[in-house]
Amino acid sequence: MNTNVYIHIPTTTIFRIVAAVVALIFVFLMRDIIMLLLFAIVIAAAVDPFATKMENKGIPRIVGLLVVYLLFFLGVTSFFWVLVPPLAIELTDFTANFPVYANGLVEVLSRYGITPDNPAFSTLPNYIDKLTENLTQLVPTITGVFTDVVGRGFQIITVFLASFYLALQRDGEEKFLRMLSPETEDPYIVDLWKRAQKKIGQWLQGQVVLAVLIGVATYVGLTVIGVKYALILSIIAGMLEIVPIVGPIATAIIAMVVAFFQAPAKSVLVGLFFLILQQLEGNILVPLIFRKVLGLHPVIVIFALLIGLRLGGVGGMLLAVPMAAVLTELFGDFSSGKIKV
Template sequence: MGLLGDKPRTVRLEGSRVDLEAKRAPWSLWADGFGRLSIRAVQVIVVLIVAAVLFLGMQQITVVTIPVVIALILASAFAPVMRWMRSRGVPSLLATLITLLTIVVLLGLVGWLIVWAVRNQWDELYAQAEEGVQQVIDWVGTLPFEIDQAQIDEWIATATDFVTSAQFGSGALAGVSAVANFITGFVLLVVVLFFFLKDGPQLWEFLLRPFRGEHYARAQRIGDKAVSTLGSYIRGTAAVAFVDAVGIGIGLAILGVPLWLPLAVLVFLLAFIPIVGATLAGILAALVALVSNGLVNALFVVGVVVLVNQLEGNFLQPVLMGRTLKLHAFVVLIALTIGTVLGGVLGAVLAVPITAVVWGVVQVWDGPNSPARWARRKRKEEIA
């Protein structure tokens, strides 16, 4: 009887187990590791879709988005000036007008210098650079090993198409090409910059109204860190670009390289694109020296460019921008690639400062000096 009595009990237990698993099946599949991974994947896809929609929407109204972004950058760069004048008792409106007038004058002087230095000599600069490229190609043809000329021509054509394409020149250049859009954007830039300078803290406080408690404190930290990081990066980059332009320009003038002034201006502009900009400026200067002064002079030009970049990278940049803003070269290259593909020239210029701001926000996510949990350095005992 005992054996006969145990058998039905076993069957009932097994049947109830099957029924329980059948009832839990629809949602229990999301409770294991693979289910959680699937949920995270869906969340990432949703975030990417929202980001793509926002980005495409902003691309359709670049006349608005570009001036607002530039105004935010300039307001962040001159935020210490505004704080200093307000601390000295200067009325907010007067401090805003003084700062705004200073920014407009500086932008006007830089634009005038660029046009004056490059306008009359751009054709000659382009011709000499093109001739220098041809000389390098001819020299490559004399090497003991064979290089397919068709492959070289294909590389040159690909680079030329990329540089002259609408994708690479979109954004800022496309807006500047139309006079009406440029004037509209510049007026909007000045107006938005005025309100950012005058009422920036109040505008940010208005955006923080929905947050409470720790979320409010975190949002405040994010805003302060974003403004300080962006301002420090822009001020440091502008100072480094100016020193690079002056140093390389003096070196080119001493070496007797023609067109040294437009080359120095291009060095200043390209310095806002880290790594890639300095390389392009050095190559262009060396090509002009190669055509006009010969191989030895071109090698001296390369030496001057390398020396100035090394002094800037090892001494000047850490002092002006701080170690905390220094991003790894790999991160910079990835950010530049993504920025160029998405936003052309303007994307290449803004990619690194935006990346620096994101990393700065991560550093204060859990506290003033407490990075996000996943971004903290692990201790040796934790690794062990």
Template structure:
């Protein structure tokens, strides 16, 4: 690229004019604006492709998440001389058995405690009617009845839309089952053929690009796997303490709420908020405000322990994502694909952040930039300098310095002492 006029003037010893400086700044701004617009356009095209192919992309993303859970036990079995296909199949079947056992344990609890929930809901409605009849609303029973009748008529008029919604819901359930089966198949293939993928990618993309792609893939896989496993451990601890607390308070559906708390841990911030709010709501409807306040205090205490102890201990540096980015990612994912999108949003954001972090490292390597040392490192270096600092030279009255006799004279780079010459041997 040609050198800017202002730069040429400086190189020739001329002072650049104001017009040259402004023109150089505008040219730099124009070049980078064009590049920025091209990047935004490319990302927009990628986003539209992801939305258009979401039915295909979602099972792939979900399969990768499941594969990160299956990979550690499969690797352990492979290290004990199990064939890759057999190890993957056994771990996958055991995982399905555990998941099915959890569902089988939850279903009877939900069915058995449904009457209590219904009675609590009726009691809650009666409490709401009492609040509406009192201050500050002061609504009469007839007015409340009119509002209820209007709501019933609105539901009757919307019967066709409700039926359409039910059919849409059934279609969604069927699609979810298909996506789940496809994700399990892809997870099986990802885990079984995983050790050969990165070498294949390196060969196909070439030595230079393949090396970068393989490194990005390895880092993204480690980041994704670490997130899933750490969130699973944190979710298990949260579900255990909250579930035990709900049992102590006598809140119905304690086991389903504990399971919901476990899965909510995979949606940072939002998942814990939704699971906790649902637990407090059920406690309020069934057992009243006192129990609801106790459940709220329990959930807040568990969340504080998680945030201040478990997450720093288990996750270390964590995802390296700001909380605002996490919330925006969850919001974008939920608007794109509902609950499934919210579940996958944070892992995808973590992988993107890892890719950007790798690009930043490569830029630092090429430009020779180094990270600034931490305050502790600076203090340690200053202490070392103070410890090994030489004694000050003794000065004469005239200000000339006298070199101590016992101090060796500095040597040249070739090992000789200044002021001396080496005599070649004949």
């Protein structure tokens, strides 16, 4: 006996599936433009609170925005003007002296029985030569990065202009999201954005303050100890603060290795310095700076940065944490039953 089984798929379901596939294809094809748009929204969300505070004090919103953007560009310009020349000098000096440091490492390994007869030792010269070659190319690479930034000037200008116009109106990002979202979902989309924006803003402000403090403290501490390349190491320390747990540990290891090449005793002092610095950071700075921050779990931040780097390079990393904040709120709404599929 033959029985026919009919599966009925509603037209609306088919339409939704097709629409989802088309949307994914569209996002993939327009991913570069969408990334620029996301940058503009994030920047607008970051400057909006400052412009609103100035507006509440009687300063026209457009004037407040111009002041914020002007201070930002002056800060970036001053950073490159003051730090890039000595940074390039330190990098060049480190590259020139690296073979000396490498030979010192070979001598230390020999003391512990790792000699040319040891298999581990035989591969070391190849690694040293390769690393020396990479370091030699480092300064031109940095110059290439600056050239690439200048080459992308049109995109950068577009992002800042778009963010300026979004922030020009009070709650401009919300109005823009309302325009893009279905009318029935407006209240939820706006509520989701407000919660994510608060989390993004607090996290970003806290990270900037913490990075500056740790960077300055690292520079002062290493300079007092007498470690060369303190400027490079302090910039690395500030930048790696964005990576929870792993970043500070990596900074300490790098600094100790550099100090060891100069004088083994200095590496011990550097280790003690970073141990004290991490205690101050964990018990005083972080609670003080992030006391009002709802926060993102460190593991979420680490994985978000890795995924962002894999999908979009440096630009993806910069957008990773804001996107993680939105997704965290979204998943929280799913788990609480606030929204249903």
